[in-house]
Amino acid sequence: MGTRRVVTLRVVAITVCAVALGQTGCATAPPLDNPLTVRRTEVENPVLVSPGQPTAESYREVFEKVIEVLDDYFELQTPNAYEGRITTKPRVAPGYEQFWKAGNPDPRQRLLATFQSVRQIATVEIRAGERGGYLVYVVVDKELEDVPRPAHATVGNAVFQESPTVDRQLEVVTPETATTRTWFKVGRDFAFEQEILRRIRNCK
Numbered sequence: 186m187g188t189r190r191v192v193t194l195r196v197v198a199i200t201v202c203a204v205a206l207g208q209t210g211c212a213t214a215p216p217l218d219n220p221l222t223v224r225r226t227e228v229e230n231p232v233l234v235s236p237g238q239p240t241a242e243s244y245r246e247v248f249e250k251v252i253e254v255l256d257d258y259f260e261l262q263t264p265n266a267y268e269g270r271i272t273t274k275p276r277v278a279p280g281y282e283q284f285w286k287a288g289n290p291d292p293r294q295r296l297l298a299t300f301q302s303v304r305q306i307a308t309v310e311i312r313a314g315e316r317g318g319y320l321v322y323v324v325v326d327k328e329l330e331d332v333p334r335p336a337h338a339t340v341g342n343a344v345f346q347e348s349p350t351v352d353r354q355l356e357v358v359t360p361e362t363a364t365t366r367t368w369f370k371v372g373r374d375f376a377f378e379q380e381i382l383r384r385i386r387n388c389k
């Protein structure tokens with residue numbers, strides 16, 4: 186009985202160590218969003234990374250790390266290292282129906298994305314710090330899809346037909362009209378910004 190208990194404790198200890206080691210260093214994939222998020226210390230935006238005298242090599246490492254982190258969530262526009270600016274293409278924010286997909290850590294925002302079409306666009310700027318290192322500024326904009334009311338929908342009380350005349354309006358549906366979608370900005374996704382900043386900072 187004592188031997189079995191020792192073996193069990195060893196298995197538990199090994200499991201805990203494996204989890205702890207898995208959380209250190211630079212993760213190659215984004216962490217799963219936890220709906221019961223434990224409140225963490227807020228990361229400054231912009232965040233200072235690679236402290237010390239800026240060099241071409243250190244800038245390249247920071248630039249590539251930012252691309253690596255963003256690429257886990259977004260499809261990127263063509264990065265320009267000379268401008269120090271990286272812009273992503275819009276992506277549809279995951280809701281609770283995609284619980285395995287990271288990139289929407291705020292429970293309320295994930296609930297909203299479950300019932301409405303929400304998309305995210307990220308922009309990152311990298312600048313040399315005044316006292317060395319690099320300042321990485323992250324902005325994630327949120328957009329909602331503008332879904333218009335159907336053209337022939339009626340609002341309010343019942344509508345009675347007073348005239349026997351039939352007025353048929355034919356609408357031509359083309360590929361352009363079928364795929365056209367309008368989006369409007371509704372602010373920034375600060376929780377997602379913090380997730381990106383934290384990953385960049387932890388692998389400085």
